Amino acid sequence: MAIVIRDAELKRDRQVMMDCLLRNRQRYEKNDAFEQRFDWAYSGNPYGEGRAWLAVDEAANKVIGFTSAFPRRMFVNGECMIGWNCADFSIDKEYRTLGAAMKLRRAAKECVDRGEFAFLYAHPNDRMRVVHEKVGHHAIGKMVRYAALLRLDQTLGAKLGNNPVAKVSAALANPLLRLMAPSRSGLDKFQFSLVQEQRFGEEYDRLFEKVKHQHSVIGSRDTEYLNWRFLRNPLYRAKSLRMQQDGELKGYVLYYEGNGIARVADAIVEGKSDETGILLAGLIHHLRKDGISSISLRLHNMNPLLAQAQQLGFRYRDDATSTVIAYASPTSPFAPVVLEGKNWFMTVGDRDI
Known part of the structure; x- marks a missing residue:
């Protein structure tokens, strides 16, 4: 045929x-x-x-x-x-x-x-x-998933049933999880807020103008893209953790909720490892206060966010690994950069839709 x-x-x-x-x-x-x-x-x-x-x-x-x-x-x-x-x-x-x-x-x-x-x-x-x-086409890495447990209410409820024993057990265990939480050192340098954006504003454009120079290959995160990808998306509407300093946006995490899980769709921050760690520590702290049971983080295995996430207690899960491929013409002057996985900044928000 x-x-x-x-x-x-x-x-x-x-x-x-x-x-x-x-x-x-x-x-x-x-x-x-x-x-x-x-x-x-x-x-x-x-x-x-x-x-x-x-x-x-x-x-x-x-x-x-x-x-x-x-x-x-x-x-x-x-x-x-x-x-x-x-x-x-x-x-x-x-x-x-x-x-x-x-x-x-x-x-x-x-x-x-x-x-x-x-x-x-x-x-x-x-x-x-x-x-x-x-x-x-060329393989340039893998998409991997890591997760952090914040509260045990949902886990114990699933195992023990929705009864007083599960609730008492969670009430006793949750403080232990908080004791194991990452240090809040550095969080007081920034202001954090959980926001349901109605529209991503110019502060997001200003942030991306700075962040794009930190990475060799990165997809645009301008407001035109963010509003379309994360707010007009008919499948889910993302929420935002904003990290600000002196009134200026320094980083954010976009996520969506379901069944007590916050699934991270995108995250960027101005700065390097210290600021990245503070952003993720802020996410853990504020989502725990908001009653979220766990955070799921899917991203390229060479994303610089990953090293900080592991230090903060995120653990690898083997249920969502896939290959990332790229192709550029051999005659393109950008091919050596594009075809090298370590040059990419990629989150699950960069995936197909």
Whole structure:
């Protein structure tokens, strides 16, 4: 059977693409949020519409898979350019041969080679990682998950049931957890607040203008992006821990809550290891006071946040590890920087959406 690749037209092929996602991606359900997510991701992106390629079985005249890429403003050694954040790779089970998958992957790669975009990055599962490597993409690290336990109410309730014994046990154990908490040294130099932002303001732009020079490769965190990615997102609305000094924003953590867990979506801070440690210690302190049971942190394994998180008691969890890949044309002057994992600042907020 001959499989051909053609460019998708988002308006015409919207339903075909959504149907393919529903057939092949267990994370999605057919509901209003699913449709809203599609339109938000493909048409609402402040850096331009998403691009997609369809795999078509010519004999059956049907779409059997597709892949997409979303434009992302990136900074490489301080220079602004547009990269591609690859996403939504889906292919029907009976067509999951190496050939069909590689044809789809080559479509995006060839656009980078032609200079349409500076480079691409993606977060494939282990099976798809092989496909990426065969078409010439490079592994630049892994996304890993770490977690910190703040309170035992939820854990003991799950084990003992919602009864007085569990509540008394938690009341006795929680102070011990607080005694084991990281030192609050340095927290008094900054002012912290938990905020449900209605709109990210200019202070976030000013902070990113400083932070972008601390990292060789970093995706934009300007207000245009933050408001779209974290406030207009139909799947979740992020909250913010703000770290300020003398009225100026010095760092933040964006997170969303569910079942007593705060899942960190993004975090940046002006400064180096000391300021990073203070930001994360502030997060632990204020979320514990807010009644959160645990914090889940997913990020690139070479992210400088990770070393500080481990010192503060975050522990590795093996349930959410995936490869990070990147590709830049061999002729690009930025290829040596982009293809070196240690140069990247990446959180789960940089992943596909």
